[in-house]
Amino acid sequence: MRAAYATRPREQVSAVLRREKRYLSAAEIHAILRKSRANVSLSTVYRTLDLLAGKGEASARVDERGEATFVVCDQSHHHHAVCNTCGKVEDVSCEAIESVANALRSHHGFKLADHEMEFFGTCGACR
Amino acid sequence: MRAAYATRPREQVSAVLRREKRYLSAAEIHAILRKSRANVSLSTVYRTLDLLAGKGEASARVDERGEATFVVCDQSHHHHAVCNTCGKVEDVSCEAIESVANALRSHHGFKLADHEMEFFGTCGACR
DNA sequence: ATGATTTTGCAAACCATTCGCAAATTAGGG
DNA sequence: CCCTAATTTGCGAATGGTTTGCAAAATCAT
DSSP: OOOOOHHHHHHHHHHHHHHOOOOOHHHHHHHHHHHTOOOOHHHHHHHHHHHHHHTEEEEEEOTTTEEEEEEEOSSOOOEEEEETTOOOOOOOOOHHHHHHHHHHHHHHEEEEEEEEEEEEEEEEGGG | OOOOOOOOOHHHHHHHHHOOOEEHHHHHHHHHHHHHTOOOOOHHHHHHHHHHHTTSSEEEEETTTTOEEEOOOOOOOEEEEEEEETBEEEEEEOOHHHHHHHHHHHHOEEEEEEEEEEEEEEOOGGG
């Protein structure tokens, strides 16, 4: 059966994501770890991110420059509100989707199965 | 001032997108063009896609494998309903966003500035 | 502790995308 | 039309984020 070793490098990568709460690329995480003298290889950062994303503990996003970035998040279905100022990401539930599903079916004959949403704006702390 | 030449290669790339109406990568477009004996270089396909995306005539999306894909679409603000069966993409307006904006502000203290949504399901033709 | 199994690190391999540059194409005025 | 200036194309080479192979190191169960 598959892996599951609780290793130091993995915990360190995970800790950075939990502390920062914003979208970070593998390279950024690697740089942050180096500063705190935690020498985790870039490969391990990538592998750990894939692992977390696979378990649903982190979600991925491709930024404007084409780099993959990750945040820790709920495992249940939800969406993200990203602050344009500080970058912090908050989990948001989606109640309003019902009305959208109805509109899609009646106006487009489209049967909704899944959806993705992302919000951008200013968080409470930055206002 | 900037470019604007109406060239054959650009028209051919654009025509493929208008005909297919689904997310296509540069490589896929290049392959389709080769089959119809239209020899447009891969570089030109990439450059034309950037151009169309810049003008808002096409919108980009990164697929599961990490490749950039494009569709032609309205220039006004809207969202996409992607059919899981045939891949066709329909433009969808968003009326329901008002209630979401209100919920974000009252529950999270978050001031919504922009948003992205994408829908997946089964289109009318495939049902 | 001990051995089986999983991870890590490093460097090399990948591969989609970008770039440099000379040749080809386009737009427009004369 | 014809010519020139400006833009675009194609090619191959360079880029750069991400993946991979493999031997050494770490982890877990016994």
